[in-house]
Amino acid sequence: VFDHIEFDEHEHVAFCHDKKTGLKAIIAVHNSYLGPALGGCRMWPYANSDEALNDVLRLSKGMTYKAAMANLNQGGGKAVILGDPRVHKTADMMRAMGRFVESLSGQYISAEDSGMSVADLQIMAEETTHISGTRASYHFAGEEADGNPAPSTAYGVFTGVKASVKYHFGSDLQGKKVAIQGLGHVGYRLAEHLHREGAELFVADIYPEGVNRAKEKLNATIVSPDEILTLDVDVIAPCAMGATVNRQSISTLKAKVIAGAANNQLASEDLGELLKDKGILYAPDYVINAGGIIDIYHQKMLSSNEALKTHLEKIGATLMEVYTRADEQNLATNRVANTIAEEKFKK
Ligand code: NAI
Structure with missing residues (x-):
């Protein structure tokens, strides 16, 4: 076998x-x-x-x-x-x-x-010490700190969206239109951060709880899951399942930036070139969503909230490095991220 x-x-x-x-x-x-x-x-x-x-x-x-791009010794x-x-x-x-x-x-x-x-x-953990993710981690006021890394993932994605908007539009998030697909553990928290920075939110989920809460508390506009990727917005943040970026969705995409939490966002790696040719900036998923693993790492190191937060904020700088190199070399951002990661771990 x-x-x-x-x-x-x-x-x-x-x-x-x-x-x-x-x-x-x-x-x-x-x-x-x-x-x-x-x-x-x-x-x-x-x-x-x-x-x-x-x-x-x-x-x-x-x-x-992911670990290499998050600058972890792992x-x-x-x-x-x-x-x-x-x-x-x-x-x-x-x-x-x-x-x-x-x-x-x-x-x-x-x-x-x-x-x-x-x-x-x-x-x-009763049988091994080689476990992480079981103790309190970085969290926001009112959050239960139970080892769940979603708050850190959301914060990392938020810093990544901010960096991507800065790179592409040369501006901050004030007044930027952001469409979030999936308001679960990560997506809802991302919406809160974006709202705080003045972004205008459009949200979709297959269940009503998250989107209703976002409408009530964050002034978000609810749209149907079928429409969310086609909106005329500045940023699309996929925070549901993988492969949302495919040939069909790209053909109707109006957003100029794709930056979200979902794993495996591109249905295939060659779509990176298609996005580049269309002038759409793609934040490689495993770079922008590394907050979870960064959190787990800091839980293992028993380090402070501040150290974790500083590390999460580096996601923005890493994306900037990817974008700059992609432009200099006229390459797709996902390919450049792979190359930078390989330079780090294939010594
Ligand atoms: P979750 O399960 O809490 O949230 C996903 C949300 O997407 C749910 O509310 C679900 O109803 C919604 N959804 C499913 N299909 C949809 C569709 N077609 N249209 C709109 N909404 C839809 O998951 P979580 O933890 O928020 O993770 C979101 C994504 O981020 C996943 O792809 C996950 O693999 C990835 N991720 C999560 C991390 C974490 O720390 N939780 C770390 C790194 C990546």
Whole structure:
């Protein structure tokens, strides 16, 4: 099995089957040149082991690029547990997962991802010290600081939107029209930051709670999920699912900047060139949404809120470096980000 799946690029891929607890899991360390591999643990009802392996290989590689661009002394890794979190997860299974993480002796540090909660990580932490994301982190007044990195992700995206607007329009956010797709944990908090800086907001979600709250509290205009990407606004902030930037959506896009939290925003890498040719500035997703991993890193380092905040604000400067180099070399921003990341970890 797996002989058709290429994993030579990865430093270490470990499989675990713990019959007693039913745990089936894979940990992938993609690259640890800059430090131990940091990345979330996802629990998902994969159709089969191939699908799980492909996912963990792809995600761990992405983490290497993200950590490098976030200037962390960390490599990229990821873990996946095969199973439905609502059906198969037990405390004993989480402890077994903790022992699996421990068996790599710190080569991989685990955190939250889809299907896993702070409470699950706390159980894993009974068996290993190589866990982060279980303690209070940077948060805003009134926020519960429970280890959830979404507030930091939102703040990082906000600094990234600000930098992108500055680069493209040469101005601040006052009066800029921003359309946010998805008002979940990150999108709603991003809306709050943008509102505070004077941006005019347009919001869409498939559920009403977030958008209604944004209308009431942030004076946002609610639009339908089908329309949000076609609006005549300055900035589009994808904060829902991946692949929202595809050939079809680009053909109707009027915004001049795309800068949001969602992972894997481009349906394919070559769309970066299409955006460049259309004069649309694209903030590479893993650069602008690195606030979550930066938060997890600072939780691990037990550092101060101030240190975390300063680090999050560097996302803006990193984007500026990407944009400047992309313009100088006439390249798409996503390609330039990849190259800069590789310069950092492929020594
Ligand atoms: P979330 O699940 O809390 O929010 C996503 C929101 O998008 C939900 O309110 C959902 O109803 C909405 N949505 C789904 N499909 C939609 C559609 N077609 N049109 C409009 N809205 C739609 O997730 P969260 O945590 O806010 O994350 C948002 C994105 O940012 C995801 O892509 C995630 O992978 C990415 N991200 C999140 C990080 C974090 O710290 N939470 C870190 C880095 C990336």
